[in-house]
Amino acid sequence: GAVVSQHPSWVICKSGTSVKIECRSLDFQATTMFWYRQFPKQSLMLMATSNEGSKATYEQGVEKDKFLINHASLTLSTLTVTSAHPEDSSFYICSAPKRTGTNSPLHFGNGTRLTVT
Amino acid sequence: GQQLNQSPQSMFIQEGEDVSMNCTSSSIFNTWLWYKQEPGEGPVLLIALYKAGELTSNGRLTAQFGITRKDSFLNISASIPSDVGIYFCAGQGTSYGKLTFGQGTILTVHP
Numbered sequence: 001g002a003v004v005s006q007h008p009s010w011v012i013c014k015s016g017t018s019v020k021i022e023c024r025s026l027d028f029q030a031t032t033m034f035w036y037r038q039f040p041k042q043s044l045m046l047m048a049t050s051n052e053g054s055k056a057t058y059e060q061g062v063e064k065d066k067f068l069i070n071h072a073s074l075t076l077s078t079l080t081v082t083s084a085h086p087e088d089s090s091f092y093i094c095s096a097p098k099r100t101g102t103n104s105p106l107h108f109g110n111g112t113r114l115t116v117t
Numbered sequence: 118g119q120q121l122n123q124s125p126q127s128m129f130i131q132e133g134e135d136v137s138m139n140c141t142s143s144s145i146f147n148t149w150l151w152y153k154q155e156p157g158e159g160p161v162l163l164i165a166l167y168k169a170g171e172l173t174s175n176g177r178l179t180a181q182f183g184i185t186r187k188d189s190f191l192n193i194s195a196s197i198p199s200d201v202g203i204y205f206c207a208g209q210g211t212s213y214g215k216l217t218f219g220q221g222t223i224l225t226v227h228p
Contacts, residue, residue: 006159034214043205043218044160093159097214103167105150106214108159 002026004096006109013084013116020080021112023050023094029074030096034106035067038091050077050094084116123206123219130196131227138204138222139190146208149182149189150216154203163204164191196226 005024013019023033033050048069049057056069066088068080081088093111097104123140130136140149148167152160164175166182166189173180179192189206203223207216 004159009157032214043220044216045218046215049214095159095214103148105148105162105165106216107162108152111157111159113157 002110003028003098003107004094004109006094006112008112009110010113011115013114015085015116016083018080018082019084019114020078021092021094021114023077023079023096023109025075025096025098028096028098030077031074033071033077033094033096035069035077035079036093036095036108038093038111040091044093047092048079050079052077081114084114086116089114089116121206121208121217121219123222125222126220127223127225129225129227132197134196136193136196136200136224137190138206139188140206140208140219141188142208142217143187144210145186146210146217147186148209149180150207150209151178151180151189151191152205152207154205154221155201160205193224196224198226198228200224201226 007022031052035047036044037047038044046059047062050069050071052071058064071077091111093108095106095108121140121142150165151163154160164180169186170184171182177194203221205221206219
């Protein structure tokens with residue numbers, strides 16, 4: 001069954017508005033979660049690492065003020081796309097390791113399709 | 118930065134045929150992962166490889182972690198229509214959770 005849950009599955013918003021995406025670990029605690037982005041017909045690219053109780057770590061080229069990440073609890077991380085523009089339209093996918101240790105593979109959520117009009 | 122080259126980009130096969138795809142890297146990875154993604158969904162983990170030379174099976178799927186730690190392959194035996202999807206390899210280096218993905222292999226299986 002699903003290990004990581006994302007909500008919503010899809011969202012359409014107007015340019016200039018903000019959108020929040022939730023990522024939950026199911027039946028396990030995740031001190032670290034990861035946010036990826038996937039453009040159509042392309043591969044996944046890591047955007048940021050979400051750390052419970054501390055600031056997120058962003059990859060080079062990702063604007064931290066535009067993509068706000070909050071890891072409020074051990075089972076929930078949120079990504080807020082602020083002042084969204086059409087070029088932010090993409091498939092956003094979160095992931096988390098089910099257990100601690102570097103040998104724990106990442107499990108991905110079902111993704112959120114964001115369309116900015 | 119690290120780059121993964123995944124091939125082939127796409128495959129069109131008949132049901133029952135075997136499939137092979139591979140990934141090569143310009144640098145070493147500590148972990149190799151293979152995922153399958155279907156339209157509108159997130160990637161689903163198929164096989165995880167942790168040691169150079171490791172050969173692991175999951176049903177009809179077999180994957181190997183290359184001895185040089187710079188490559189991996191995935192084989193699917195006796196393909197069936199539900200194998201259709203995009204298969205991604207992913208490598209993890211020293212930064213835990215930071216996966217570098219291949220470009221994906223689009224698999225189409227004709228009944």
